[in-house]
Amino acid sequence: MRRNDVTRTDGTWVGLSVEVRDRRRAGLAVFTAGASRLLISQASRPVLLAVVDEPLQGVDFWRTDAYRSCVPPLRADVGRALAGDVERWAHRFVRYLVDAPDSPLHEGRWLLTRDCPLPRWRHTDVSHAEYWESMLVEGHPGGYIDWFVHSGSWEVLPLRPMPHADDSRVKAYRKQAREGTLPPVLLWWVSGLDCHLILDGHARLAAAIAESVEPPLLELHRTVPRDDLAARTDEAVTFYEGELARFARLRAAHGPAVPDGAALAGPQLVRLFDDLNTARLPTWAWPLPGGVSRWRRISHEATGCRCGLPAGESCSAPDCPRRDGV
Structure with missing residues (x-):
């Protein structure tokens, strides 16, 4: 660890x-x-x-x-x-x-x-x-x-x-x-x-x-795995360098009135770095052995739902067809 x-x-x-x-x-x-x-x-x-x-x-x-x-x-x-x-x-x-x-x-x-x-x-x-x-x-x-x-x-x-x-x-x-x-x-x-x-x-x-x-x-x-983090960091740096090169070409064509691009690309690079270190990745989930039928068996055991409620009364068990009182 x-x-x-x-x-x-x-x-x-x-x-x-x-x-x-x-x-x-x-x-x-x-x-x-x-x-x-x-x-x-x-x-x-x-x-x-x-x-x-x-x-x-x-x-x-x-x-x-x-x-x-x-x-x-x-x-x-x-x-x-x-x-x-x-x-x-x-x-x-x-x-x-x-x-x-x-x-x-x-x-x-x-x-x-x-x-x-x-x-x-x-x-x-x-x-x-x-x-x-x-x-x-x-x-x-x-x-x-x-x-x-x-x-x-x-x-x-x-x-x-x-x-x-x-x-x-x-x-x-x-x-x-x-x-x-x-x-x-x-x-x-x-x-x-x-x-x-x-x-x-x-x-x-x-x-x-x-x-x-x-x-x-x-x-x-x-969050982002270490190997992915290195690759995405390289991508962010490449993007930053590309932006500076783009502004350099604009300055060469239109004169020094064009900014060098650092004031724009720099803060964006900082945000990318910060986001990479804190990014949320989707929660990993495993397929349940036995699939839906196994899930239903677990649900019946946990909730006691079969469903045996009186007609018109709503059941609160998930996946019950009587959940809304049908």
């Missing part, structure tokens, strides 16, 4: 890149069945079943309550020692993710970044509590991720029910939230759901909402 700090060209710390080897399949993995069905499984335990609807406007899901965090309980003395330092927390969380056999990590290059887009979408006239409550996907055990209203990964899906504000764990974190020392909430961006899943920190997010403060976040996603 290779771990490196990722910084922007201006030196700003963005996150940690992790190159994982010799882990062919993740312990917390996404599987696909057919064109529209997804299964997230942790160490062979079904965690979440999902069906993308036909108009591609959202996803029906069902949580099984089988999810177990790959991060061990955070001790209070560790929280005080790190004192809300997101960079130091990132190094600790990476160690937890690498050591845990049931984390989402598998072979490839990953980024654990503080540069999560979610906080940037809050309007200044909306409180933190109101905003983050609106970002949480509702429904337990079943619900709906709305791509039509919340397009562009605008929602956060807890992998277990969110605790109440008076929960003992939430109360313990609320003081840290007020002091600005709250440990980060660990999110995993899953492209097949176009949504952020909470890997760890349900109580911490609930505490931030209860105190109406912005929660510190660390987002995990796949």
Whole structure:
């Protein structure tokens, strides 16, 4: 495992890149069945079943309550020692993710970044509590991720029910939230759901909402492999050199009034470099052995749906023909 700090060209710390080897399949993995069905499984335990609807406007899901965090309980003395330092927390969380056999990590290059887009979408006239409550996907055990209203990964899906504000764990974190020392909430961006899943920190997010403060976040996603990164860097440099050569030809033809192009091509090159280091790649998904029939068997076992509800009553199990009360 290779771990490196990722910084922007201006030196700003963005996150940690992790190159994982010799882990062919993740312990917390996404599987696909057919064109529209997804299964997230942790160490062979079904965690979440999902069906993308036909108009591609959202996803029906069902949580099984089988999810177990790959991060061990955070001790209070560790929280005080790190004192809300997101960079130091990132190094600790990476160690937890690498050591845990049931984390989402598998072979490839990953980024654990503080540069999560979610906080940037809050309007200044909306409180933190109101905003983050609106970002949480509702429904337990079943619900709906709305791509039509919340397009562009605008929602956060807890992998277990969110605790109440008076929960003992939430109360313990609320003081840290007020002091600005709250440990980060660990999110995993899953492209097949176009949504952020909470890997760890349900109580911490609930505490931030209860105190109406912005929660510190660390987002995990796949990023450009090292070999690809080198090739794409060469392409960016070649583009930059080509732009300078183009402006040089224009200057030779039209005189020194034509700029040399550095003021235009330089910032573009910087943006390309920054984007390459932080780019999101789609979440890797494995074909589910047994396909759709296996997915249906898992769904029946997890939801108990056969479907035996009375006529006219809506079922919340994904892929049930009675989901809308038909």
